[in-house]
Amino acid sequence: MPLVIDVSILIINYKCPDLTIAAIRSVREWTRRVSYEVIVVDNESQDDSRERVLAAEPAITWIDMGYNAGFARANNRAIREASGRYYLLLNADTLLCSDVIDESVRRMDAEPELTASAPLQLHEDGTRHPFYRSFAEFRRVFYIVPIRFQGFVEKCLPATQYADPRQHDWLVGAFMLVRREAAEKAGLLDESFFMYGEDVEWSYRLGKTGKLVYFEDLGFIHLTNDSPFRRKDVSYVNRFNTQMQVSNLLWLRKQYGRGAYLVVMLNYLILAPVFLGWKMTVNLLKGKSPFRDLDNQLRFARRVRVLLHYFWPTWTNKPGFYRIKPEENIA
Structure with a gap:
C-alpha cells in the first residue's frame, strides 16, 4: 500500500x-x-x-x-x-x-x-x-582541563570539514x-x-x-526555560547531569571505542581528588576550615562514582538500558 x-x-x-x-x-x-x-x-x-x-x-x-x-x-x-x-x-x-x-x-x-x-x-x-x-566539538566538552590546555584538546580533536556549508x-x-x-x-x-x-x-x-x-x-x-527537564545549577566542572554523562560516555564508547572512553574516564578520576585538594588548600590559605564550601567538589566526586558504576557495562559495550537509578541522580 x-x-x-x-x-x-x-x-x-x-x-x-x-x-x-x-x-x-x-x-x-x-x-x-x-x-x-x-x-x-x-x-x-x-x-x-x-x-x-x-x-x-x-x-x-x-x-x-x-x-x-x-x-x-x-x-x-x-x-x-x-x-x-x-x-x-x-x-x-x-x-x-x-x-x-x-x-x-x-x-x-x-x-x-x-x-x-x-x-x-x-x-x-x-x-x-x-x-x-561536529562530533569533535561535542567531544571536546567532555574534557575538564585548565583553560590553557583547551587549545591542545581542540588540536587533538579537529572538526569535520564539508564542502556543503549546511552539512x-x-x-x-x-x-x-x-x-x-x-x-x-x-x-x-x-x-x-x-x-x-x-x-x-x-x-x-x-x-x-x-x-x-x-x-x-x-x-x-x-522552551528551555519552561522545560521541566533542564538543569540550572551548572558549573565548569559540574557541566553535565549524571544521566546525561552516562549516555554521553556510552555514545563515545560505541562510536570511538575503548581508548577514547578510557581517556575521558581517566580525566575525571584524576580531576576528582585534585579538585577537592585544591579547594581544601585554598580554604587553609584563607584561614578557613579545609572542609568548608566543598559542595561543588563533592558533587563532582559523587558523579564520578556513579560513572564508575557503569564503567564495566560501557567498557564491554554490553547491551542494556542505561538508565540511572533515582539515587544516582546527583543534584
Whole structure:
C-alpha cells in the first residue's frame, strides 16, 4: 500500500500535557502544505496527560509505553506505527513560529541526497541557541582541563570539514526530520540509551546514508526555560547531569571505542581528588576550615562514582538500558 502521508510527527510526553498540547497546536497553525499525522507516546506519566491531550487534540494517535522508556525506545515505538515519508522527531517543549515543516519537506524533496535536516533552535525572543556542529566539538566538552590546555584538546580533536556549508556531523533531536528510507538503512535509534546521546549516535549512522544538514534560515522555538527537564545549577566542572554523562560516555564508547572512553574516564578520576585538594588548600590559605564550601567538589566526586558504576557495562559495550537509578541522580 503506497504511503500517502508526508510527515509522521513523533512527540514524547512525560508529565507535560500543557507543553504537548501547545506543540501540537503550533503544528496545526503553521503546517498547511504537507500532509501529516501526529503520534504521541506517553512514558508512563501517571497523571491526566492522556485525557487532557486527547480532549484538546482528538485526531492524534496516542500510545502508552507502560513504563518510562526514555527518548530512543519511545520514538522507535512511534516510528513502527508511522506511515509518513518522513519522520519528524519533535520535542514536547517546542513551538513552531513559521512554516518550517512545510519548507523543510519541500527542500528535502528537492534534494534526494539529504538524509535528515533540522532548523535552528531559537529562544522565545528569537535569538539562537548555541549548538555543536561536529562530533569533535561535542567531544571536546567532555574534557575538564585548565583553560590553557583547551587549545591542545581542540588540536587533538579537529572538526569535520564539508564542502556543503549546511552539512554537519549531527542534528539535535528536538526537531529532526529524517527520510524514511534512510532510517530503514541506518536502523532505528539505539535502545540502550535512556535519554541524551541517542540523537548523536543515530546521526552517526544516518550520516553514512547521506547528508545531514541544518537550514540556518529556518527556526523553531525551544522552551528551555519552561522545560521541566533542564538543569540550572551548572558549573565548569559540574557541566553535565549524571544521566546525561552516562549516555554521553556510552555514545563515545560505541562510536570511538575503548581508548577514547578510557581517556575521558581517566580525566575525571584524576580531576576528582585534585579538585577537592585544591579547594581544601585554598580554604587553609584563607584561614578557613579545609572542609568548608566543598559542595561543588563533592558533587563532582559523587558523579564520578556513579560513572564508575557503569564503567564495566560501557567498557564491554554490553547491551542494556542505561538508565540511572533515582539515587544516582546527583543534584
